[in-house]
Amino acid sequence: MVTCDHCLQEINKASAITVTIDDEPKQFCCHGCYGVYQLIHNNSLDSFYHQRSNWVPGPPRTIHLDTSAFNDTITSSGNEHQINLLLSGIRCASCVWLIEKFLMKLEGIRSARVNYATHRATITWVSEIVTLSTILDAIRSIGYQSHPCRQNSTADVLASEKQELLLRFGTAAFFSMQLMLFTAALYAGFFQGIEYRYKLSFQLISWALATPVVFYSGFPFLSSAFRSVRTGMLNMDILITLGSLSAYLYSIAMIARGGEVFFDTAAMIITFILLGRFLETGSKLTAGNAIAKLAELQPQEARVVSLTGETTMTSITNLHDGDRIEIIPGDRIPLDGTVLEGEAEVNESMLTGESNAVLKKKGSQVFAGTFSINGRLSITVTGDAGNTLLSRIISTVEEAQSRKAPIQGIADKTAGYFVPATIVLALCTFLYWKLSSGNNVTALMNAVSVLVIACPCALGLATPLAILVGTTAAGKKGILVKGGDIFETVSKTTTVILDKTGTITRGNPSITDLQDFGNSSSFLQHVASLEAGSEHPSGKAIVAAWNDKHLKVEQFKATAGKGVSGIIDGITWLAGSKTFMKQESIEIAPKHQQSASLLEHEGKTIVMVACGTTLAGIIALIDDLRDDALQLITALRNKGLSLHMLTGDNPGVAAYIATQCGITNVQAELGPLEKALVIHTLRAEGKCVMMVGDGINDAPALTEADVGVTLGHASGIALESASVAILKDDLNLITTLIEGSSKCFSIIRQNLVWAFSYNLIALPLAVSGLLHPIVSALLMAASSLCVVSNSLRLKKI
Amino acid sequence: MSSTFFLIGIGFFISIAAWLLFIWAVKSGQFEDPEAPKFRMLDDDDEQMQKNKTVKKE
Numbered sequence: 001m002v003t004c005d006h007c008l009q010e011i012n013k014a015s016a017i018t019v020t021i022d023d024e025p026k027q028f029c030c031h032g033c034y035g036v037y038q039l040i041h042n043n044s045l046d047s048f049y050h051q052r053s054n055w056v057p058g059p060p061r062t063i064h065l066d067t068s069a070f071n072d073t074i075t076s077s078g079n080e081h082q083i084n085l086l087l088s089g090i091r092c093a094s095c096v097w098l099i100e101k102f103l104m105k106l107e108g109i110r111s112a113r114v115n116y117a118t119h120r121a122t123i124t125w126v127s128e129i130v131t132l133s134t135i136l137d138a139i140r141s142i143g144y145q146s147h148p149c150r151q152n153s154t155a156d157v158l159a160s161e162k163q164e165l166l167l168r169f170g171t172a173a174f175f176s177m178q179l180m181l182f183t184a185a186l187y188a189g190f191f192q193g194i195e196y197r198y199k200l201s202f203q204l205i206s207w208a209l210a211t212p213v214v215f216y217s218g219f220p221f222l223s224s225a226f227r228s229v230r231t232g233m234l235n236m237d238i239l240i241t242l243g244s245l246s247a248y249l250y251s252i253a254m255i256a257r258g259g260e261v262f263f264d265t266a267a268m269i270i271t272f273i274l275l276g277r278f279l280e281t282g283s284k285l286t287a288g289n290a291i292a293k294l295a296e297l298q299p300q301e302a303r304v305v306s307l308t309g310e311t312t313m314t315s316i317t318n319l320h321d322g323d324r325i326e327i328i329p330g331d332r333i334p335l336d337g338t339v340l341e342g343e344a345e346v347n348e349s350m351l352t353g354e355s356n357a358v359l360k361k362k363g364s365q366v367f368a369g370t371f372s373i374n375g376r377l378s379i380t381v382t383g384d385a386g387n388t389l390l391s392r393i394i395s396t397v398e399e400a401q402s403r404k405a406p407i408q409g410i411a412d413k414t415a416g417y418f419v420p421a422t423i424v425l426a427l428c429t430f431l432y433w434k435l436s437s438g439n440n441v442t443a444l445m446n447a448v449s450v451l452v453i454a455c456p457c458a459l460g461l462a463t464p465l466a467i468l469v470g471t472t473a474a475g476k477k478g479i480l481v482k483g484g485d486i487f488e489t490v491s492k493t494t495t496v497i498l499d500k501t502g503t504i505t506r507g508n509p510s511i512t513d514l515q516d517f518g519n520s521s522s523f524l525q526h527v528a529s530l531e532a533g534s535e536h537p538s539g540k541a542i543v544a545a546w547n548d549k550h551l552k553v554e555q556f557k558a559t560a561g562k563g564v565s566g567i568i569d570g571i572t573w574l575a576g577s578k579t580f581m582k583q584e585s586i587e588i589a590p591k592h593q594q595s596a597s598l599l600e601h602e603g604k605t606i607v608m609v610a611c612g613t614t615l616a617g618i619i620a621l622i623d624d625l626r627d628d629a630l631q632l633i634t635a636l637r638n639k640g641l642s643l644h645m646l647t648g649d650n651p652g653v654a655a656y657i658a659t660q661c662g663i664t665n666v667q668a669e670l671g672p673l674e675k676a677l678v679i680h681t682l683r684a685e686g687k688c689v690m691m692v693g694d695g696i697n698d699a700p701a702l703t704e705a706d707v708g709v710t711l712g713h714a715s716g717i718a719l720e721s722a723s724v725a726i727l728k729d730d731l732n733l734i735t736t737l738i739e740g741s742s743k744c745f746s747i748i749r750q751n752l753v754w755a756f757s758y759n760l761i762a763l764p765l766a767v768s769g770l771l772h773p774i775v776s777a778l779l780m781a782a783s784s785l786c787v788v789s790n791s792l793r794l795k796k797i
Numbered sequence: 798m799s800s801t802f803f804l805i806g807i808g809f810f811i812s813i814a815a816w817l818l819f820i821w822a823v824k825s826g827q828f829e830d831p832e833a834p835k836f837r838m839l840d841d842d843d844e845q846m847q848k849n850k851t852v853k854k855e
Contacts, residue, residue, distance in 0.1 A: 093836030116833035159829075167823050174816050198801070205805070 005049075006033035044532045047556050067132045070148045079128055080110065085121045087114065089144040102142055106130055120149060147300055162278070169274040172217035176267045179209040183264040190260065203255050210263035214248050218270040234419045242419065244269045246451035253445065298368050298390055302334040303327070305378065316385045327377040332369060336388045337379040339364045344375025359562075392673065422454040429767045446769045453766045454759055463748050466791040470744035473795050478728040479737050486723045488748070489706045490741035492688045496636055497679065497701075499693035500647035500657055503711060503731075505623040509541045513599055513620035517592070522551075523617055527609050529553055530566050530573050538607055538621050539564065539575075563607075574610040575619075586610040592618065603656025623653070625660055628731040633661050635735045644682075646675050646701070676700035692734065693722075709734060744794055751787045758783040 001010050005026045016027040017034055021041060028034040040048055075082045090096065096114045099121065103112035108129025114121045123135060139146050182202045189199055215222070218241070225241035228234060244266040251261035303311045305324040316334045319325070324340065327333055333346070345357035348370045357373055360366055366379060368388035385391070426447045433443035471481045481487065498504055516523045528546030530553055531539035553566040562583065563576015574584055578596065581588060588596075588608070596606050596618055604620040636643060644665040647654050654668035667678060679701050682689050691698070691705035702708030708722035711729060726733045762779055822828065 093833065096833060096836070114833075115830045116836070118830070163823060163828075166828060167820065170819050170823065171816065174812070174819065178812055201802070 002027045004029035004033050006037045044529075044550055044553075047558060050556065050558075067136065070132060070136070070146075073148045074132070076127075079126055080124060081127055081132075082122065082124045083132065084149040085123065085139075086147040086149040087119050087121055087139065087144050088147065090114070090116070090119045095144070098142060099139065099144060103135065103138060106135065106138055109135070121146075145300075165274065165278045168217040168220070169271070169278045172213045172267065172271040172274050175209045175213045175217075176264070176271045179206055179213075179264055179267050182206045182209070186261065200255070203251075203261050206261060206263040207252065207255065210248060210251075210267045213267040213270055214244055217274060218244060221270065221273070234416050238419050240269055240273060242422070242451060243454070246448050250445070250448040250451075253448070257445075298385075298388065299332045299334040303331075319381055320384055321382060323381045325379050325381060327366075327372050327379060329372055329374050329376065332371040333366050333377075333379070335368050335379075335381045335385060336383055337366055337381045339366060340378040340380050342375055342377040344372045344377050346370050346372050389673075418454075422451065425454070425763065425767065426450045432767075433769065442769070446766070450763065450766045453762045463751070466744055466748045466751055466794060469791045469794040470740065470747075474737065474740055477733065477736060478726060478730075479733055479740075480725040481723070481737075486707060487741040487744045489688065490690065490724070490738055491745040493641060493690045493707060493738065495642045495644065495682055495687045495689045497644045497646055497682075497689060497691045497705065498663070499675075499691075499698050499701075500645055500654060501623065502694045503692050504625060504629045504645065504657060504661060506626055509538060509605060509621040509623045511541060511545050511619060512604060512622045513618070515595065515618040515620075517615060517617050523609075525549075525551060526568055526573055526611070527575055527607075527617075527619065529568060530556075530564055530575050538605055541621050542575075542607065542619060571612050573616075575607055578606065578608060581608050581610060581615070584610070586613060586615055588615055600652060603653040605653075623657075625657065626731060629661055632731040632734055633663065635732075636738075637662075639738065642687075644678075646670055646678060672698070672700050676704040679704045709737070747790060747794055751790055754786050754790070755783060 002013050002016055003010055004016070006028060009029050011027065011029040013027070016029065017031065019026050019028065019034060021037075026037065028037065040046065070083065070085075073083055087099065090099075093116060096116050099114050100112050103109050103123065108126045110124040110126060112121065112123045121139075125132075125135060136146050182205050186194070186199065186202050186206070188194075189202075221237045221240045222245075224237040228238055247262040247266040247269075251263050251266070254261050298316075300316060301313050302316050302319060303326040304314050304319065305311050305326050311326055319335060325334065325337070327344070329344070339360050339362055341362055343359070343361045346360045346366060347357050348367065360372075360377065366377065367390065369390040429450050430443045430447035433446050434440060437443070467487055470487055474481050514524065524542075524546050525548065528543050529551040531542045532550055532553070551568050553568055556564065556566040558564045559576070559580065563574060563580035565572065565574045565576075565584070567573070574581070574586065578588070586608075592615055596608070599618070599620040600606055602620075602622075604622045607619040607621065608615060609617045609619065633643060642665070643663050644667070645654065645658055645663045646667050648668075648670055651668040654666050658664070658666040670678065675698065679689050679691060683704075683706065689705045690707040690709060691701050692709045692711065693702055694711050698708075698710075702710065702722045707724060709724045709726060710722040711726050711731070724737060726737070758779060
C-alpha cells in the first residue's frame with residue numbers, strides 16, 4: 001500500500017498513477033489529485049505540502065452537528081415542523097437551486113425554499129421520517145453552513161415593518177389615483193360649471209375614496225400624533241395629521257354647505273410621506289441583513305477537549321469560561337480565548353482590516369470569527385457565545401443604526417415651532433370672527449381654512465424631493481447616498497477622519513529600498529525565488545518585484561511570523577525579520593543595524609536577507625500613498641475642515657504617512673471599538689464627523705460617525721454600515737460629495753423659504769376670510785411646482 | 798347621462814378587485830424575494846419536463 005501524494009489516502013500500488021515530477025516518483029490515487037498537485041507544483045507553491053501538519057487523509061470529514069442550538073427556532077404543528085435557517089456559502093442562484101432540489105430529494109421534507117436576497121431557508125419536514133440533524137448534515141454535505149435564525153432579530157422586525165408600510169402605501173397610492181380622477185373633474189367643473197347632482201356625487205365619491213387613505217394608510221401618523229400630544233413632544237407627525245385631518249373635516253363640512261372640497265390634499269400628503277418612509281425602511285433592511293451576514297462568521301460548533309483528552313464537537317452555546325477547545329488549520333475560531341498551547345498564524349482581517357496574518361502562541365488572545373491559517377491551537381475559552389468581540393461589534397453597529405432617525409430631525413425641529421404657531425393662529429382667527437361677526441360656522445370655517453393652508457404640503461415635499469434628485473445625480477457619479485438626512489449632515493461636516501490602510505495608502509506594500517551588501521548580481525532573484533512559497537504580504541511584494549525566472553529552492557521552510565529559509569544552489573538563504581536573523585545566529589554589523597533602524601524610522605517594514613551565515617542585504621517595503629490622497633487632503637483643507645488619521649498600524653508607519661500627507665492629528669494602534677470611541681469623543685465635543693474607511697474593522701466607527709463613507713473595494717459590512725458608499729476607487733469623489741451636498745442643502749433651504757413665504761402670503765388672507773378655496777388650491781399647486789423645478793436643478797451636481 | 802354613473806360603478810368594482818389583488822400579493826409574500834424568481838424561471842424542472850413529454854406523446 002502507498003499513500004496518495006496529494007490527499008494522503010491509502011491506495012493500492014497497482015491502481016496508483018505514478019508520475020515522475022522533478023526526478024522524484026509521485027503516486028496519486030486519481031487524476032484529480034494529480035491535476036491539483038501539478039497546479040500547486042507549477043506555481044511553486046509546494047510549501048503547501050510541508051505546512052499541512054494535521055492533514056486528515058481523504059475528502060473532508062462530515063461531522064455530526066449538534067442541533068440543540070436550533071431547537072428554539074423550530075415551530076411545530078402536529079408532526080410537521082418548520083425551521084428558518086440562515087445559510088452561509090450561498091454565492092449565486094445555482095446555490096439556491098441546488099439546496100432546494102437536494103433537500104426535496106430527502107424523504108420527509110415537505111417544502112424547502114431559499115430566499116436568494118436574504119440567504120434564509122424555510123424548511124418544513126415531518127418528524128417521523130426525517131430528523132433535523134439529517135437535514136443539517138445534508139446541507140453541510142453539499143458545502144453550506146446553517147445557522148439558527150432567530151425570529152426577533154432586528155432584520156425580522158424591519159421586514160414586517162416594511163411589509164406593513166408597503167400595504168399602507170400601496171393602498172394610499174391606489175385610492176389617491178382614483179381620487180385625483182374625480183378631483184380633476186371637480187376642478188374643471190368649477191371653471192366651466194357643473195350640474196349640482198354630478199358635483200355632489202363626485203364629492204361624495206371623493207369622500208369615500210379619501211377615507212381609507214386618511215384612516216388606514218395614515219394610521220401610523222394619527223397614532224404617533226396622538227402619542228406625541230399626550231407626552232407633549234411635538235413632532236412632524238402632528239403637522240401631517242393636522243394638515244390632512246383638517247383638510248378632510250373641512251371638506252366634509254363643505255359638502256354640507258355646497259362649497260369646494262380638498263380631499264386630494266388630505267390624501268396626497270399621506271401618500272407622499274408614506275413613500276419616503278417605505279424607501280427608508282428598505283435601506284435599513286439591507287443594513288440589517290449585512291449584520292446577520294457578519295454574525296455568520298462565528299461558527300456554531302467547536303471541538304471541545306475533555307479532561308481525558310478526547311475531542312468532541314459540540315454547540316458553542318454549551319461552552320463556558322474555562323472550557324478547552326481545539327482549532328485545526330483552516331478552522332474559524334468559534335469563541336474568544338487565550339492560547340494554551342500551539343503556534344499558528346491567524347488571519348484577523350475581519351476584525352482589524354490588516355491583511356497580515358498575526359502570529360499566535362501560548363498566552364496570546366484569539367478572537368471569534370478569525371481563522372487559523374497554518375497551525376493547531378489549543379484554547380481556553382474566555383466568556384461565552386454572547387460575549388465575544390465579534391458579537392460586541394455587531395451590537396455596536398446595530399445600536400448605532402437604530403439610533404439614527406433620518407429626515408425626521410429637520411422636520412421635527414421645524415414642527416416644534418410651526419405646530420403651536422399654526423394652532424395659535426387658527427384659534428385667534430376663530431375668536432376674531434366669533435367676536436366680530438358672532439357667526440360660529442363662519443368662524444370655524446375660517447379657522448379650519450387656516451389649518452389647511454398651513455398644511456405642510458410644500459414643506460413635506462421640499463426636503464425629500466431635493467434629496468431624491470440629489471441622490472440620483474450622485475448615484476450616477478458612483479456615490480451612493482443612503483438616507484435623506486445625509487446630505488444635510490455632510491454639508492455641516494467640520495471634521496474628516498481618514499483610515500490609513502486603503503484610504504490614504506494603497507493597502508499593499510511595495511519595495512522602496514534594496515541594500516545589497518554582497519556582490520551577487522542576482523540578489524533579488526534569489527530572494528524572490530525564496531519568498532515564492534511565502535504567504536506573507538511582504539514576501540508577495542518581493543515576488544511581485546521580480547518578474548523573471550525563479551530559481552529552484554530546496555528544503556523550503558517557513559517559520560510562522562518570522563521568516564523563510566531554503567537552499568538555493570547548495571547555499572542556505574534566509575529572509576525575515578531581525579529577530580529571525582538573531583534566532584538563526586546571523587551576525588548583523590552595527591552599520592547595517594543602524595541603516596535598518598533608520599529605514600524603520602521612516603515607517604518602512606524591514607526584511608533582512610542572509611546568504612550562508614552572513615547578512616547579504618536589507619529590503620525595505622512601504623505601503624505607498626495613493627495618487628489621489630494628497631489632492632483630496634488639500635481640497636479638504638481648503639474647505640477649512642480639520643483632518644484626523646486613525647489606523648490599526650504601528651505608530652512608526654502612521655507617523656511617517658502622516659508627515660508625508662501633512663496630517664497632524666494621528667492616532668495609531670487602534671482597534672475597531674477604539675476607533676468608534678475616538679469619533680464618539682469628537683462628536684461629544686460638538687464636532688460633525690465624517691469617517692472614511694473600508695474594512696470591517698471600520699464598521700463601528702463608520703456607524704458612530706455622523707457620516708460614514710466607504711471607498712470602492714470596501715468589505716460588505718463596511719459598505720452597509722456606511723451612510724455613503726463610493727463605488728469607484730476615486731478619492732476625489734469625496735470632494736464632489738461634499739460640494740454636491742452643500743448645493744443640495746442650499747436648494748432645500750430655498751425650497752423651504754419658498755414654501756414658508758407661500759404660507760406667509762396665504763395665511764393672512766385665510767385669516768381675514770378673503771381667500772377663495774380654489775385660489776388657495778392654485779397657490780398650493782404653484783408653490784409645489786416651484787419646489788419641484790427648483791429641486792430639478794440638482795440634476796447637475 | 799346615467800351612463801356616467803354606470804361607468805363609475807363598473808370602474809369602482811374593477812379597481813376594488815385590483816386593490817384586493819394587491820393586498821393578496823403583499824400578504825402572500827410576492828414582494829419578499831425579488832431576486833430569485835428571475836433565476837428560478839430558467840431552471841428546468843425535471844418533473845415538469847417529464848410531464849410535458851408525456852403530454853406530447855399522447
